[in-house]
Amino acid sequence: MIRIVSIHKAILAGAAGAIAWEIVLRLLLFAGLPLVDIVRALGSVVVPDGPTWAWWTAGLLLHTLVGVIWAVFYAYFFWSVLAWRPVWQGLVFALIPAALAILVVYPQLQAMHGSARVLHIRPWQLVAETSWRQRGGLLLGHLVFGAVMGALYTRPVGYPADRPRPPTPARKRRRAPPRKVPSRPESAFIFATGIECSYPTIEGGRWRRDQMAATGHYRRWQTDFQLCVELGLSHLRYGPPLHLTFQGPGRYDWSFTDQVMAAMRELGITPIIDLCHFGLPNWLGNFQNPEAPGALCAYAAAFAKRYPWVRFYTPVNEMYVCAKLSALNGAWNEQRQDERSFLTAVRHLAKSNILMMQAILRERPDAVFANSESGEFYQAASPEPEIVRIANFENQRRFLTLDLLYAHPVDETMRRYLRDQGMPDDEYHWFMAQETPRRAILGIDYYLWNEQLIDTEGRPQALGELFGWYVVAGQYWERYRRPMMHTETNVMDARAAPSWLWRQWYNIRLIQAAGVPVVGFTWYSLTDQVDWDIGLTKALGNVNPVGLFDLNRDPRSVAQAYKHLIDTFGEEPAIRECPALKELLR
């Protein structure tokens, strides 16, 4: 899959463009302008001597069909290549079919109109026979087409947030009995992947991004689970669609979740259930809503009660990223850009996480929590005090969500920041008084943009891999001293992915050798993702080739490399039975 395309939108846009061309052209012809009548030129090839209605109908149908094909072509190969307004993109694109029409198709149509079976003429002589007036008419028609098509073809992925699209139940297919995950000890080192499931809203909460829909997981979840089995992956980070399941206070639609959970159980896949992944149901609004923690707690309780066999949970995924993108960078959900809103989101996310863990523990006292968070680091670009201050502040702030989650006291600077941005002291003390569950894994995610330089203007810029997961995760280990897991990684360049995979694995080996208890590794995700190169901020539909499998479910090189890694290290005693995980599960 090269791009997610809304076929029905492209068909409508192409047809509308072709019809708009015909209306404009017909009006100009009535006004006496001597332009190329492309519908007549096409129609009379099909019905050479027919009446007007016959050639007009045939010509319009043919021209509309051609318009539709060009629109689908535009949707696949041109849409969003230029960061311009859609109508301008359509206009520029229209120059391609216009050039082909002027130089090739229209001259060839003239050859097709003749009765001679063979013409003895050079190709450019045919082109030269087209007058400048005709060329101008063709260009004008294409520009009308491009403007209309471009204006109509927008937002190929996602859907209106107030009109959610629940997944349709899977059809029963006749197929070979599914293979199961080979049996491994429960305390074996976790080799995992994940189904990318983010569902934030954009455009002021009106448009829902839904990665499970965009990547085709709702249609192909059975295949996806089989691919996990094929690779020998024991664990799957999986986030049922909260926004579709949790329909109101006490109202749940478990129809899709029931199906997928039953299938994972049957296949022997251990799910690490991700209950809140960057978004909320429409009725809950966004992370500024003080009702969100209570509601999410109720959802977690209902989930744990319905699926009592599930042991691994990520109650809230990447709280820091969620709060930052939603309330500091203005990209998702509430789309705020101020410190107070950021801290409000952090407070609600951390409180949700704690309440959800407590609710799950009431149903499943031996539940294990993989608290996945983005591993960040900020480097000052210069010794200038202000730049160093910003870097130091960011290096404290990166811990804020986990500090609240794990009841780790913040330093004085951060304490002042919390007070200044509206966090009451009694709330802070409430966080600090919570008891962290014993079976909580500190999950540190790592991507190429996680280490950032505070430049000389005081702005963060992605640095790439400066110190690597070993150093960054080590800083989190020093602070929290909890069993760790590499809970997410991938790289945007598919060709570099095997190399990146091994590099992350070496980081894990090194930190284990240094005495840090690491219980698992995750290549995220199973399939390619959509629009993560722009942080899901626009509904463009661009496929990011980061998966173990592409969106056709064909393996990428990194899938074989991961399998190779598991085969090579899987039988090592410390991997076959990971002491840190054994202790955690005890």
Next chain:
Amino acid sequence: MISFVRAHGYDPGPTQRPMLAGAITGLLASVPGGLVFVGFGSFRVLVDDVFRTSRSWTAVLMLAACILAGLLYGAVFQRAANDRRAGWLIGLAYGFILWIAAPVVTLPLIQRSAMAGGDAAVGFLVAFLTWGLVAGLLFPYVHRPLHANLETVKGGSSQRLGPEADMLKQPPAPQPV
């Protein structure tokens, strides 16, 4: 378009055989394409006015061209050609480009400016579009059973996918002391 396809994961990976699939697809698509070609009288133009040889030789040449074009299709589009939703479009575009390259530009240059006209010219266009459309549609289905198994494919321990994948391709030469 090629750079775009490359940017979205052009590398076919270790399990795929796009060129073989392309060659087979090209051959299969020559059946509907050939029927159109004959039906519009374009084949006669090719036999009588372009190649000026026997029908059977012309047919053999055309089949070879179809296989070659299919092979090239697999080589150019590789992983992107597996897309079941977009395959028809990629194939159609490819057929259109071949139409411009072959009967519109190349044939008149090599054979005394002979260019098909009338229905035969329509036949050339429709045949190339049909061939491309069918090839693009069939490619994912032909390719799927040709995939090598992930567990048994050669190259698992190769430098490309094994731990050596992270090694520098050309280690820096030792500096003289």
